[in-house]
Amino acid sequence: MAGIDIAVTGLGLVTPGGIGVGPSWAAVCEGRSGAAFDPVLADNPVRISCRVPGFDPEALLTARRAHRLDRFVQFALVAAREAITDAGLDPLTWDGARVGVVLGCADGGPGTVEEQHHALREKGADRVSPLLLPMQLPNMLAGQTAIEFGATGPNLVVATACASGATAIGTARDLLALGRCDVVLAGGSEAMITPLVMAGFAQMGALSRREDDPTRASRPFDADRDGFVAGEGAGILVMERVEDARARGAHQHGRIIGYGATADAHHMTSPHPDGAGVEAAVRAALADAGADPDDVQHVNAHGTSTPLNDVAEARMIKRTLQGDPLVTSTKGVTGHLLGAAGAVEAAFTLLSIEHELVPPIANLVMPDAEVDVKLAYSATSMPIDLALSNSCGFGGQNTVLALAPA
Amino acid sequence: MLEQLKEILSNKLKVSPEAITPEATRDDIELDSLAVVELSLLLKSELDIDVSDDDLLEAETVADMVALMETRSAKV
Numbered sequence: 001m002a003g004i005d006i007a008v009t010g011l012g013l014v015t016p017g018g019i020g021v022g023p024s025w026a027a028v029c030e031g032r033s034g035a036a037f038d039p040v041l042a043d044n045p046v047r048i049s050c051r052v053p054g055f056d057p058e059a060l061l062t063a064r065r066a067h068r069l070d071r072f073v074q075f076a077l078v079a080a081r082e083a084i085t086d087a088g089l090d091p092l093t094w095d096g097a098r099v100g101v102v103l104g105c106a107d108g109g110p111g112t113v114e115e116q117h118h119a120l121r122e123k124g125a126d127r128v129s130p131l132l133l134p135m136q137l138p139n140m141l142a143g144q145t146a147i148e149f150g151a152t153g154p155n156l157v158v159a160t161a162c163a164s165g166a167t168a169i170g171t172a173r174d175l176l177a178l179g180r181c182d183v184v185l186a187g188g189s190e191a192m193i194t195p196l197v198m199a200g201f202a203q204m205g206a207l208s209r210r211e212d213d214p215t216r217a218s219r220p221f222d223a224d225r226d227g228f229v230a231g232e233g234a235g236i237l238v239m240e241r242v243e244d245a246r247a248r249g250a251h252q253h254g255r256i257i258g259y260g261a262t263a264d265a266h267h268m269t270s271p272h273p274d275g276a277g278v279e280a281a282v283r284a285a286l287a288d289a290g291a292d293p294d295d296v297q298h299v300n301a302h303g304t305s306t307p308l309n310d311v312a313e314a315r316m317i318k319r320t321l322q323g324d325p326l327v328t329s330t331k332g333v334t335g336h337l338l339g340a341a342g343a344v345e346a347a348f349t350l351l352s353i354e355h356e357l358v359p360p361i362a363n364l365v366m367p368d369a370e371v372d373v374k375l376a377y378s379a380t381s382m383p384i385d386l387a388l389s390n391s392c393g394f395g396g397q398n399t400v401l402a403l404a405p406a
Numbered sequence: 407m408l409e410q411l412k413e414i415l416s417n418k419l420k421v422s423p424e425a426i427t428p429e430a431t432r433d434d435i436e437l438d439s440l441a442v443v444e445l446s447l448l449l450k451s452e453l454d455i456d457v458s459d460d461d462l463l464e465a466e467t468v469a470d471m472v473a474l475m476e477t478r479s480a481k482v
Contacts, residue, residue, distance in 0.1 A: 063420035064436060127451065130443035 004177040007245040007252040007406065010087025010238030011347050012079035012187075016050035016231045016334045019060075020082060024344075025351050028330045029379050031362040033215040035229045035335055041195060045202040048214040049193045050231035050335030070109030070135040071191035073144045075234035075340075080145055080185050087238035088250055089183065091149040099151040100181040101142040102172040103236075104164025104188035106339030106393070109136030111194045141189055153181040159339070160261075161393025162302070164188050165235060166342025166401055170259035172239050182244055187343035189234035198230060204269065206306060218336075219363035220303035220329035221310050221371050228304045231335030235343035237350075252406035254350040258291065260284025264396025271309055271392060275316030278302075278390060281398040282320050289402040291386055294323040298358055298387040300349040303329025304336055313390065314371040325388075328376040332362030342391035346401050349389040353405050356383050407472045407479070414448050428469035435468070455479050 013020060016034030017027025027034065038049040057066035057074045066074060084091060112135045119127050134140060142155045154175055160167040165188025172186035192198075201207050208227040210217035218229040245252055262284065264277035271278070286293055299321070301313055310329075317327060330348050337344050352358050358380045367375055389401045408428065415421040421435045432438075437445065439459070446459040455478050457471075465471040 058420075064422065067420040068440075127447060129447075130440045134440065 004173070005242040006173050006176050006239050006256045007242045008237050008254055008256060008350055009240055009245050009250040009252055010083035010089070011253055011350065012081065012083030012086065012236040013233070013344060013347055014052055014055065014075045014079045015233040015337070015344055016052055018053060019055060019078065021086070021347070025348070028333045028348055028359040029357065031333060031360045033218065033333055033362050034231070035214040035217050037214060038193065040193065041198055044195055044198050046198060046207045046209060046211065048211055048217055048229055049198070050229055051193065052233050068131060068135065069144060070112045072105055072109055072189045073141055075191060075232070076103060076141055076145055076189035076236065077148050079187065079189070079234040079236040080149065083185065083236040083238045084149065089238065094183070096150040096152040098153055098182040100154040100172065100175055100184040101145045101151050102154070102156055102158065102168045102175065102184055102186045103141045103145065104158045104160065104168035104339050104343065105138050105141050105190050106159060106161045106164055107190070107192050107197065108138035110192055110197050112136040114194050114196050145185060149185070151185065160397040160399060161395055162336065162338050163342050163391035163393035163397050163399040164339035165344065166346060166389065166391035166399040167261060169237060169239070169256065169343060169346055169401060170261060170399055173256050173259050176239060176241055182240065184239045185236055186239050187234065187236035188340040190338045190340040191232050192338055193230050193232050201230065208305065216363050218305045218332050220301070220305045220332050220361050221314065221367050221375055222364050223366045223368045225305045225307065225310065227306050228331065229335035231337040233334070233337050233344060234340050235347045237343065237347060254353045254406055255404045256401060257404045258285040258289030258402030260288060260400045262398045264398065266396050269394050271312045272396065273312055275312040277396055278313060278392055278398045278400070279316045279320050281400040282316070282388060282390070285388065285400040285402040291402060293321050295386050296321045296323055296325045296388055297382070298349070298352060298384045299325045299327045300345045300352070300387065300389045301327050301329045302390045302392045303331055303361070305331060309392065311368060311370045314373050317373045324374050326358050326376050326380060326382065327373050328358050329361050330359055332364065342389070342399060345391070346389045346403065349387050349403050353384045353387055353403060357381055407475050408468070410453060411468065411472055411475065414445070414452055418448050419444060426468060428467065428472070430468045431466055439463070449475065
């Protein structure tokens with residue numbers, strides 16, 4: 001949909017860097033890792049994670065609501081509230097029928113499922129909570145957000161694993177371009193740091209085992225990387241057509257000018273070794289934006305810190321984007337927020353454009369010998385006219401967003 | 407019995423304590439059908455009182471719920 005300009009007028013973040021855009025952005029710019037020993041994982045093969053520091057749902061949402069919402073929904077409501085306030089919108093007066101909610105997550109509420117499965121085993125089926133399903137179903141992410149803010153327009157949750165948050169933003173762009181609504185709350189949220197889920201990731205060999213030095217465990221593109229560190233949190237964007245944002249005099253953080261989505265059709269977990277699927281998504285996003293691949297100046301890479309992903313992605317960037325863009329991965333600080341990663345990183349990319357500042361790749365000491373792209377070793381000031389935010393999910397699902405200044 | 411119900415409602419279901427008065431209706435303390443099932447389970451596990459969610463839905467106020475609890479408790 002070349003020529004369709006979508007403005008981002010509100011940002012909300014809950015990340016391992018902190019609660020809110022300010023603390024989260026400061027943490028990634030300082031390269032301050034949020035990884036630490038996690039007592040919840042004390043009996044697990046890998047016992048480190050990137051938690052959201054100081055997240056008190058009862059204080060942030062009231063005790064009554066916190067009791068009835070899984071953690072992945074709690075994160076989303078807090079981030080959405082910040083984004084709506086930032087956009088200067090008022091849910092008490094807006095036309096809710098024209099407000100859509102499109103959010104992504106990989107797994108819904110596994111914490112609630114595990115807790116209730118324990119109740120089933122220990123006490124019997126008649127002691128399972130009636131809130132089990134309404135708390136953990138993935139669609140509740142958008143459903144509860146709609147309830148909270150009176151948004152009665154299109155409402156959906158997308159699941160493309162670790163690309164979910166970015167896919168939600170791309171889908172929201174399409175809905176706005178088609179005129180299905182005037183405002184969309186788009187993004188992703190995830191709370192998957194549970195003993196069972198993390199045992200599964202560990203058994204796959206996907207997690208870093210650097211338990212003796214957690215803050216150095218997530219090290220995208222570094223020769224010494226050995227897997228990702230799981231993170232949690234949410235990123236929500238308020239999106240509007242540029243003409244609508246201008247008409248109401250809203251501040252614009254930047255624009256979403258292109259969206260590309262593809263599948264590797266290759267393997268259930270391994271990325272295509274030469275990054276063919278991501279390349280196709282990059283080309284699709286740039287074609288959607290009406291932009292030339294050589295004009296890309298900055299890439300917020302998927303950059304998980306796993307041995308396979310980073311090399312495949314770097315090869316793809318080298319081959320596809322000849323303009324030598326500056327590449328970062330904010331996962332060195334936040335860990336991998338899974339279904340929320342794409343949304344949080346789209347927000348960071350917009351902040352890079354707005355502040356003309358690319359955050360460093362935390363813990364990058366010596367790049368992998370096979371990585372031949374320009375990497376951000378330190379925070380770098382630079383104007384950015386065109387940036388990409390890459391996201392890839394298990395199952396070979398790729399989403400790329402093309403972002404530009406307001 | 408009112409105090410025991412209050413404690414369960416506020417500590418377990420996180421209902422605001424000041425809202426829990428004898429005259430308060432289910433709407434006043436935000437007890438929808440899901441919360442009523444939760445309350446039924448908690449009355450059994452915490453106080454060993456059998457009051458079904460259907461019975462609780464018949465109770466209009468907190469005082470009615472307490473009366474129901476006292477009746478069922480007396481039968482044990």
